[in-house]
Amino acid sequence: MWTFGRKLSVGFALSFALLLLIGILSYRGVDVLTQTSYQVSRTHSAVGHIGSVMSLMKDAETAQRGYLLTGEESYLEPYRSALTNVPRVLAELKPLLRENPAQQTRFNQAATMIDGLMQLHKDRIETRRANGLEAALKTVSLGEGKRRMDELRAVIGQMEEEENDVLRERAKDVESTATTVRAAIVWGTVAGALLVLIAALTLSRALSGQVGTAVKHVQRSSAELQAAANQQAAGARETATSMTEISTTISELLATSRQIADSAQRVVVIAEQTAGLARGGDGTLQSARESIAAMRRQIDLVVDHMLDLGRKSQQIGVVLDLVGELAEQTNILAINATIEATVAGDAGRRFSVVADEIRKLADRMTASTKEIRLQIDDVRGAVNTTVMATETGSKAVDAGARQFDDVAASFAKIAGQVVTTTDAAREIELSTKQQATAVEQLNVALSNTAQASRETEASSGQTSQTATELAEMSRDLLRLVQSQPT
Structure with a gap:
């Protein structure tokens, strides 16, 4: 149709x-x-x-x-x-x-x-x-x-x-x-x-x-519009009451949000101070690490010098062996010279005296060589002991350095966690402020909604009246149309 x-x-x-x-x-x-x-x-x-x-x-x-x-x-x-x-x-x-x-x-x-x-x-x-x-x-x-x-x-x-x-x-x-x-x-x-x-x-x-x-x-x-207008008026009254209750709840939520924002701001300040202390402790650990590294270098230098001293003691021992052999040979030569001087009689007496002095000198050299050898052996033993003690100290220094590294890594992690905590606290502060702003806007919107509900309630009466007038006008129009020839 x-x-x-x-x-x-x-x-x-x-x-x-x-x-x-x-x-x-x-x-x-x-x-x-x-x-x-x-x-x-x-x-x-x-x-x-x-x-x-x-x-x-x-x-x-x-x-x-x-x-x-x-x-x-x-x-x-x-x-x-x-x-x-x-x-x-x-x-x-x-x-x-x-x-x-x-x-x-x-x-x-x-x-x-x-x-x-x-x-x-x-x-x-x-x-x-x-x-x-x-x-x-x-x-x-x-x-x-x-x-x-x-x-x-x-x-x-x-x-x-x-x-x-x-x-x-x-x-x-x-x-x-x-x-x-x-x-x-x-x-x-x-x-x-x-x-x-x-x-x-x-x-x-x-x-x-x-x-x-x-x-x-x-x-x-x-007719339906008039009934709907009556229902709308009742619903508007209920909506206005609900909006009032919601507005009160929102006001309490706004106060709580502001308290959370203040607490988050204080957490940010404390976290920043902790981060500063962590950075200071990290600097101290860095200085201690440098001191341990210098100590390690000194110990390594002492070990090098001790090892060099041991090598030179060995060289001195070799020289002493040569001197000892030379003293023994000199002593033998002196004995042979004394024997030959005795055989020579008066002509070899002076030479016998010289040979005897040389033999005595060779005996003293041999005795001195033995004493020097004993002292060198003592020095060598002391050097070995020192080297062993130095190695033990070096190991202890290495262990201490590793512990300092672990402590430094722990401080770095602590500093990172503090930075993360600071960022999180700032985000919480920002989110809380945004939440507070949103709550304020919601409160305003709810107030406007409540006002609109009241206005809707007021206009529902006008709508009902308009529906009544519309019904009257439709009846008049129907009479006007039906009166025309078809």
């Missing part, structure tokens, strides 16, 4: 389509008339140019005959004018004939004839000037100029006849187009009037039926 709006739309659409069709036909007719008028104007211009060419050629022929008979130059003025104007008129005429191939052919033929005639006129004028009247009349008596002029007249006549035929055809086209446009306007107007009349009758009937149905729907809807 079509609705009233759809029927109205279809009626207007048909009327618009018909009006558009009339406009299109009229526009096309006017456009054809305009084009035809332009072509007619161009054809008239072509006919005028053709007549001008023929008139100029006649003037040129008459002028040259007058000059041949009289010999006076004043007779040549029309001829000179033709020499100037004929090419111009032909140049203007040529584009006017471009749509007609037959006319173009005749135009080219006429242009050739005109050139021949003008040359013939020129030759006769030159003959008159050079040889006199008799020679000029003799050339005229041959009849060449008349023959050529007759041929030109024939071609020009054909061109004029062709253009006149075109004018008659275009006049018929104009009349036919005008008839079509008049018919389109007349019949389109009649059809439009009939269509509007039918649409008016159809819409009137549809208005009576559909508006009556719509009025009944409005009556039912007004």
Whole structure:
């Protein structure tokens, strides 16, 4: 079933389509008339140019005959004018004939004839000037100029006849187009009037039926609207009460959020102080680590020196072994010398004394070498003990350094945890502040909602009153519609 709006739309659409069709036909007719008028104007211009060419050629022929008979130059003025104007008129005429191939052919033929005639006129004028009247009349008596002029007249006549035929055809086209446009306007107007009349009758009937149905729907809807308005008023009162309770709860939540924000801010301050202390402890541990590293380097240096001392003690032992062997050899030599001195008697007594001194010196050297060896062995033992003690100390230093590294790593972790705690406390502070802001906004929104609920409660009465008035108006409209003829 079509609705009233759809029927109205279809009626207007048909009327618009018909009006558009009339406009299109009229526009096309006017456009054809305009084009035809332009072509007619161009054809008239072509006919005028053709007549001008023929008139100029006649003037040129008459002028040259007058000059041949009289010999006076004043007779040549029309001829000179033709020499100037004929090419111009032909140049203007040529584009006017471009749509007609037959006319173009005749135009080219006429242009050739005109050139021949003008040359013939020129030759006769030159003959008159050079040889006199008799020679000029003799050339005229041959009849060449008349023959050529007759041929030109024939071609020009054909061109004029062709253009006149075109004018008659275009006049018929104009009349036919005008008839079509008049018919389109007349019949389109009649059809439009009939269509509007039918649409008016159809819409009137549809208005009576559909508006009556719509009025009944409005009556039912007004009753439902009145009931809904009463329910809305009750709901608005309940909503206002709930909004008041929620607003109180939100206010308490806002106070709690502010306390949490203050506590979070204090946590941030304490965390920042702890982070500062952790960074200070990390610096102290770094200094202690550097001290242990320096101690380790000193111990390594002592170990190197002790090892060097042991190597030099071994070298001294080797030297002492050589000295001991040298002392024993010297002692043997001294004993042999003493024996030889004793055998020599008085001659070897002095040498015996020297040998005895050398032997005593060798004995003392041997004794000294043994003492030095004992001392070197003591030094070597002390060096070994020192090296072992130094290695033990070095191991202890390494263990202490590792412990310091562990402590430093623990401090670094503590510092990182403190930084994380600080960031978390700041985020908590920021989130709490945002929460407090959101709660404030929510409190404002709830206040606005409560106010809107109160306003809704107040407007529900107005809505109920409006529904009652709407029911009265629908009844009046129903009576008005039903009183119309269907």
